Amino acid sequence: MVQLFAIMLGLTFGSFLNVVIYRLPRNLFFSKSRSFCPHCKYQIPFHSNIPVISYLIQGGKCTNCAASISRHYPIVELLSALIWGWASFNYGLHQGILFIWICSILLAISIIDHETFIIPFPLIISALLGFLVYIYFNPTEWRVSFWGAIMGVGYLSLVFLLTSAIFNKQTLGLGDLQLIAITGMWLGPVNVLLSVFISALLALIIWGILSLFKGFDRNRAMPFGPYLSGSAILLYVLDIDLLTYLSTF
Ligand SMILES: [Zn+2]
Structure with a gap:
């Protein structure tokens, strides 16, 4: 009911x-x-x-x-x-509300980024406020969120510098780095790395398919927000504990 x-x-x-x-x-x-x-x-x-x-x-x-x-x-x-x-x-009440809040924002970001190549800053701030309220009620969670944001921004910055050097153009926007800080807070320091990896792989596959059907265009612009958002929601829903999984080997 x-x-x-x-x-x-x-x-x-x-x-x-x-x-x-x-x-x-x-x-x-x-x-x-x-x-x-x-x-x-x-x-x-x-x-x-x-x-x-x-x-x-x-x-x-x-x-x-x-x-x-x-x-x-x-x-x-x-x-x-x-x-x-x-x-x-x-989920329980707190986690459920956070899930709805973050997923709704990620959904809005995906469509807006897809249509306009912009990740609106007010949505980033709204997500951040959601985390602050959540951490206020669940203070032990701050560590996971803090390191998740650091790892996410660090790793994506590295990807950004490397790909920009290879393709000799700006491959990511500031909005993408703000977005990964948000999904990093949500996923924690391990899964956020997996999320960047999956996003890059998916984007590469889609880029390949587009190149096949619409012709190769090295300047084709592709928004990264939908991939970062989609992979974050997927990983959160699947609840993969990568560390536990790896330690079984
Ligand atoms: Zn009309």
Whole structure:
């Protein structure tokens, strides 16, 4: 019952996340207007603002101008429901709230970085505040978070310097380093290294596939945020204890 409630809340929270994803990079965050169609500016009435369902009923089109609505709206709502559901099934209150907070921010960062190549600083600060509150209630956790951030930023800086030297251009942004500090605090010093490794590998594979289909372009820009975020959530959910695993050899 609690889980069902969490999933419903997750769907609704997903709608709010969509607003953040749309407004934050456009500096519209504090504008008072209700949700509107980005194409014709038609204000979306309350009854067609139901997560996922409205999208399906309208066939993914605006009721006013019939412009197609980006698929990422219902996808974000569904992922948000999944995040809330997973948290309510698997974690206690504090860890669950932190999980929802961090995953939601990572989801927003992934889509914004994918669309605009920007990782908004307010989202980094929001995640950091989440950790501070969590550590206030769970003070013994500070050590893992502290060393996780140090290791993450250190290792990614090394990757950044090496790849920039090899490709002779800036390969990562400052936003990526801020992001790894956040996922490092969440994953701890061991798994954050694994996360950087998996992200780089995935990005390389996707880059290879894109090069095959769209032609080789050494200047093709690829946002790294979605890979860092995705691998962090995957490692957290799988809960791999690398040290224990390695010590069995
Ligand atoms: Zn419209």
